[in-house]
Structures are given as structure tokens and as C-alpha cells.
Amino acid sequence: MQYVNTQPRICGGKFKAIGSKCYYIEHDKAQYWISALYQCSRLGGHLASIQSQQELDDISKELMHNSQYFIDLNDLNLEQDNFISATTGVEPSYKHKNLEDENGRKGILPFGT
Numbered sequence: 222m223q224y225v226n227t228q229p230r231i232c233g234g235k236f237k238a239i240g241s242k243c244y245y246i247e248h249d250k251a252q253y254w255i256s257a258l259y260q261c262s263r264l265g266g267h268l269a270s271i272q273s274q275q276e277l278d279d280i281s282k283e284l285m286h287n288s289q290y291f292i293d294l295n296d297l298n299l300e301q302d303n304f305i306s307a308t309t310g311v312e313p314s315y316k317h318k319n320l321e322d323e324n325g326r327k328g329i330l331p332f333g334t
Contacts, residue, residue: 235264240279244269248285257291258307268293270308272315 232243245264252260261267270293271277284290294304294313306313
């Protein structure tokens with residue numbers, strides 16, 4: 222999940238500065254995508270909206286290997302055959318090549334696998 226702060230690299234609470242944004246990375250509690258979306262909202266943020274390969278590389282350094290983390294992309298709109306950002310409601314400008322896990326779950330980036 223990310224929280225965009227007006228003062229880059231100064232983050233509060235559970236958030237950590239990564240690049241110019243603040244992120245809270247949940248390592249301990251497994252949950253469904255919709256639950257993660259709600260939890261991020263409760264913390265005042267949203268699921269991570271990756272905008273570039275550089276941002277993905279920076280975040281990846283903070284993630285546990287062989288783990289999976291939710292991002293804001295989903296394919297819940299059955300009328301469309303593409304991913305939509307839960308943050309913006311539109312297709313993302315940047316899409317990682319692997320947007321689903323080995324079980325076909327969407328909105329997941331497997332890191333370190």
C-alpha cells in the first residue's frame with residue numbers, strides 16, 4: 222500500500238519512505254485482495270499503484286523473497302478484458318509483465334520468485 226505525502230521521504234506511523242512515496246508493507250498477515258484494499262483505506266492510503274519499473278525495483282528491495290503482495294490493479298470488471306486501477310478507476314500506464322500468480326489470482330505481483 223502507498224500513501225503519497227506532500228513532503229517526500231517523510232513518512233509517519235507504519236509507513237516507510239521508498240523513493241518519493243510512503244509505503245506500508247504487510248509481511249505477517251495474509252488476506253484477500255479486497256481485505257487488503259479495505260485495510261489500506263483504514264490506514265489512510267491505498268494499495269500500491271506502481272508507476273514505473275524503477276518504482277517496482279525500489280519497492281522490491283523491501284519485500285520478502287518468494288512472497289506475494291497485492292497492488293491496486295484488478296480485473297473485477299467482467300465487461301472489460303483488462304486491468305483497472307482501484308485507485309484511479311482507469312487502466313494503468315505501467316503494467317508489470319506478470320500480473321497474476323500461479324493460481325490465476327489477479328492483482329498480485331510475485332516478488333523474488
